[in-house]
Amino acid sequence: MSxxxxxxxxxxxxxxxxxxxxAYNDHPFMSFTDCLQGSGDYNxxxxxxxxxxxxxxxxxxxxYGHQKQELGGGSESTNHNPATPNSSISSSSTEAxxxxxxxxxxxxxxxxxxxxxxxESSKKQSKSKKKGEKRxxxxxxxxxxxxxxxxxxxxxxxRKYGQKAVKNSPYPRSYYRCTTQKCTVKKRVERSxxxxxxVITTYEGQHNHPIxxxxxxxxAGMFTTSMFAAPTTAIPGYSNPQEMMFQVxxxxxxxxxNFAYNPQALTSTHHHHHQQQYNQGPPDYGLLQDIVPSxxxxxxx
DNA sequence: CGCTTTTGACCTGCGC
DNA sequence: GCGCAGGTCAAAAGCG
Numbered sequence: 001m002s003x004x005x006x007x008x009x010x011x012x013x014x015x016x017x018x019x020x021x022x023a024y025n026d027h028p029f030m031s032f033t034d035c036l037q038g039s040g041d042y043n044x045x046x047x048x049x050x051x052x053x054x055x056x057x058x059x060x061x062x063x064y065g066h067q068k069q070e071l072g073g074g075s076e077s078t079n080h081n082p083a084t085p086n087s088s089i090s091s092s093s094t095e096a097x098x099x100x101x102x103x104x105x106x107x108x109x110x111x112x113x114x115x116x117x118x119x120e121s122s123k124k125q126s127k128s129k130k131k132g133e134k135r136x137x138x139x140x141x142x143x144x145x146x147x148x149x150x151x152x153x154x155x156x157x158x159r160k161y162g163q164k165a166v167k168n169s170p171y172p173r174s175y176y177r178c179t180t181q182k183c184t185v186k187k188r189v190e191r192s193x194x195x196x197x198x199v200i201t202t203y204e205g206q207h208n209h210p211i212x213x214x215x216x217x218x219x220a221g222m223f224t225t226s227m228f229a230a231p232t233t234a235i236p237g238y239s240n241p242q243e244m245m246f247q248v249x250x251x252x253x254x255x256x257x258n259f260a261y262n263p264q265a266l267t268s269t270h271h272h273h274h275q276q277q278y279n280q281g282p283p284d285y286g287l288l289q290d291i292v293p294s295x296x297x298x299x300x301x
Numbered sequence: 302c303g304c305t306t307t308t309g310a311c312c313t314g315c316g317c
Numbered sequence: 318g319c320g321c322a323g324g325t326c327a328a329a330a331g332c333g
Contacts, residue, residue: 160306162325175324179304188324 142202150174150189150199155211158187169193180209 145152151174158176166173173190185205192198 159304161327163307164323164325167322173323177325 140202140204142200144192145199145201146195146197147199148197150191151176152189152199152201156180156185156207157212166190166193171196178207180207180212183207183209 151158157179159179160174161177162175163172164175169190169192171191171193173188176187176189178185178187183205185203185207187201187203189199189201192200
């Protein structure tokens with residue numbers, strides 16, 4: 001009773017059409033947390049994993065921002081996640097941010113021309129965004145967690161700004177925004193309709209500020225190598241889970257200089273203590289986007 | 302009293 | 318072009 005997830009068979013990724021089993025053997029050097037924190041920013045991720053509920057376990061993580069995701073969508077119908085009670089990552093993938101996914105509410109904020117002419121009836125949100133304006137989408141990172149509570153505490157303060165029903169799921173999706181001024185990080189939470197016990201949290205953006213406080217002991221420390229005690233890699237071409245794992249940061253940089261990935265830290269046995277340097281990482285703009293997606297997202301069904 | 306949540310309206314991209 | 322689904326806003330309600 002514990003070797004279920006040892007099967008490297010492909011399982012469907014609820015987030016995309018990708019189905020692969022990732023595996024991050026716990027290397028003596030780096031843990032995911034270390035990776036994240038050491039890299040400088042995206043401590044949101046790191047801390048994110050420090051979920052407070054004792055019943056929460058990270059099952060899988062996905063990062064995207066390329067195409068429209070369908071969390072909890074139809075693709076999930078085949079989600080046979082071998083959710084192991086041992087808190088292990090089932091699958092993870094990433095996507096660089098670059099396109100708009102669906103609706104970028106960038107329009108308002110300046111609602112011009114709302115008086116006459118419009119017809120008056122229109123209350124708000126009548127925006128005319130600039131034409132040549134391309135809204136960059138920030139990288140996102142999603143992961144599944146087994147938890148009873150929807151909103152997992154990660155040390156940051158969030159304000160809920162919306163909730164919508166998900167297409168193929170009876171469970172709604174909640175939208176949160178970091179309340180810290182200047183911080184544009186958003187996160188959405190939804191429950192897997194297949195496994196109500198699983199919560200899918202998606203972070204978007206990066207915190208450019210330290211964690212407010214009140215980070216219980218359960219915080220950024222639990223995400224250690226043990227969490228990544230995963231079986232094997234199923235990604236052709238990547239015998240080392242590390243490799244693909246470390247591709248992620250690259251892609252994230254793409255989004256706008258987050259997740260400053262330090263190859264040295266990752267390969268170094270002694271990654272000294274870094275202090276959180278928020279989003280100061282130079283936009284690495286790696287083209288990994290072209291590479292990673294292909295492997296993270298098992299194309300074609 | 303200030304902040305968070307709730308909730309309906311509105312916006313936008315995409316598929317048909 | 319229309320409708321759907323996803324995402325966001327903001328006013329009102331709740332809560333400490």
